Every structure is written in structure tokens, then in C-alpha cells.
Amino acid sequence: MKRVLVWDWPIRVFHWLMVVLFLGMIITGKSEEDYLELHIDLGYVFSGVLVARIIYGFLGSYHGQFKQGLSxxxxxxxxxxxxxxxxxxxxNDDQRTKRLGHNPLGWVMVFALITLLSMQLISGLFFTDDIFWYGPFYDYASDDVLELLAQLHRILPDVLIALVILHISAVLLHEVRFKEKLIIAMIHGHKPIGVTSDVPLVKTPRVGVVMSLGVSLVWLIWLFSLPS
Known part of the structure; x- marks a missing residue:
């Protein structure tokens, strides 16, 4: 057996940043304490990471490209x-269940989470607590649209939590039942394969890194500069 790089550093950094930021948003959003300002800041930062991940899904390394999921x-x-x-x-060790990158069901989860997280973050830009804070895009939508987005922003966290629980359960199934070390692979980026296996060489494209981080940074600077 030999180890090959599957998840390059941008994929791993984006993944774990989203894990931490999502947890922070859920805690601050559902807490009875007044963490609204922190919740908003976490949401803004999360949106920047999500923008970077989406761009890297088109311009990034092999196994993280969206076209792999579509295929x-x-x-x-x-x-x-x-x-x-x-x-x-x-x-307990069925090789047919293992994939070097995401398996087909894993890709379904990737697309579902990215879609719903995007919807949650966009709806938050129109949200208001009707007291102190109004989203930066609040004035650009009709009352009916604002009400729809507000309902969406209240409902989606529970849907996302359910999806995250399902995702973690699937990872644990592969870890325990199929002996596939997915968690550690998302930490150091490598997976074991047969010595004679022919696999794509994973490289970190400079253009993908520059574009994803650059656009994300511009987005965050603009977002934090908006009045709320």
C-alpha cells in the first residue's frame, strides 16, 4: 500500500473552517443570550469561506471539482x-464501498449542503430582528419577499442540522463498518491505495487558490463595509 494526496490544503482548510463557523452560527443563533452581533459576523465570514469553496470547486484540485460530482x-x-x-x-472491509475522493452519495451531500447553506446565508442578508438590526439588503425586497426569506432563515438551520447529523453518521459508518479512514484523511489529506493503482495526481492550482481567496476577500471587505 502507498499513500497519495487526495484533499489538498485549500479543500481541508475550507472544510474545517466551515465546520467551526457552522457550529458557532448554530450556537449563537439558537442561544437565548444576545449573540446577534457575533452571529452576524460569523455568518459574514462563513459566506466568504463558502464563496471561496464554490470558486475552488470550479478551479481547484481534482477530487474537489464539482464536475467530478456531476459525473x-x-x-x-x-x-x-x-x-x-x-x-x-x-x-466490514468491502472495497466496492470505497472511493478515493467523494463517493456518489457523498457528492449528493456536498451539493445539498452548499445549496442550503447558500440559501441560509443569502436569506440572512435580508433578515431583521425588528428592533436593532436590519440586514444590508433589507431595503431592496418587498414585504412578501422579506417574510418568505425570514421564514426560510428560521427553518433552514434545523434542516441543515439534520443534514449534518446524517453526514456525520455516514462518515462514522464508513469509519467503523467499512474501515475507511475519512476523518484523518480530511486532516492530513492522504488516503492509502494499492501500489499498482493508477490514480490522478493531485496538485494545488495556483490560479484556483488566487481566484478563490481573492474573490472571497473582496466579498468580505465589501460585505463588512455595508451599513446594517
């Missing part, structure tokens, strides 16, 4: 059947 969608049904058959047969 895997046609394999969702087959992969799901493999997982259930493996579970039914009590196979």
Missing part, C-alpha cells in the same frame, strides 16, 4: 445498492 451522479443507484448489499452481508 458521479449516474452511479448513485449502483453505489447505493453496493452499500446496502455490503451491510446486509456484514462485510
Amino acid at each position: 458521479s451522479f449516474k452511479k448513485i443507484r449502483l453505489y447505493t445498492m453496493v452499500v446496502f448489499k455490503s451491510l446486509k452481508a456484514h462485510k
Whole structure:
């Protein structure tokens, strides 16, 4: 066996930043204490990280590119059947359940989380507590749209929490049942493969890093400069 790089440093940094920031937003958003200002700042920073990750999904390293996810969608049904058959047969180290990058169901979760997180962050830009704080885009939407976005902003956190729990459960299933070390791989970036296996060489494209971080930085500077 040999180890190869799968998740380069931008993918890993974006992933763990979103984990920490999401946890912070949930705690400050659901707390009975007055953490509104901190919640807003965390949401702004999260939006910057999400912008960077989306751009890197087009210009980044091989296994983190969205086109890999789109090409895997046609394999969702087959992969799901493999997982259930493996579970039914009590196979603890079924190689058919393992993928070097995200498996097809993993990509479904990636796209679902990015979509819903984007919706949550956008709706937050129009949100108000009706007392002290008005989102920077509050004045640019009708009352009906504002009410819809406000409802969305209240409902989506619970949906996202459910998805995150499902995501963690799937990771633990692969860790414990299929002996696939996903968590540590997202820390150091490497996964083991057979010595003779032919896999894509993962490189960190400079253009992808510069574009994702540059656009994210400009977005954050503009966002924090807006009156609220």
C-alpha cells in the first residue's frame, strides 16, 4: 500500500473552517443570550469561506471539482445498492464501498449542503430582528419577499442540522463498518491505495487558490463595509 494526496490544503482548510463557523452560527443563533452581533459576523465570514469553496470547486484540485460530482451522479443507484448489499452481508472491509475522493452519495451531500447553506446565508442578508438590526439588503425586497426569506432563515438551520447529523453518521459508518479512514484523511489529506493503482495526481492550482481567496476577500471587505 502507498499513500497519495487526495484533499489538498485549500479543500481541508475550507472544510474545517466551515465546520467551526457552522457550529458557532448554530450556537449563537439558537442561544437565548444576545449573540446577534457575533452571529452576524460569523455568518459574514462563513459566506466568504463558502464563496471561496464554490470558486475552488470550479478551479481547484481534482477530487474537489464539482464536475467530478456531476459525473458521479449516474452511479448513485449502483453505489447505493453496493452499500446496502455490503451491510446486509456484514462485510466490514468491502472495497466496492470505497472511493478515493467523494463517493456518489457523498457528492449528493456536498451539493445539498452548499445549496442550503447558500440559501441560509443569502436569506440572512435580508433578515431583521425588528428592533436593532436590519440586514444590508433589507431595503431592496418587498414585504412578501422579506417574510418568505425570514421564514426560510428560521427553518433552514434545523434542516441543515439534520443534514449534518446524517453526514456525520455516514462518515462514522464508513469509519467503523467499512474501515475507511475519512476523518484523518480530511486532516492530513492522504488516503492509502494499492501500489499498482493508477490514480490522478493531485496538485494545488495556483490560479484556483488566487481566484478563490481573492474573490472571497473582496466579498468580505465589501460585505463588512455595508451599513446594517
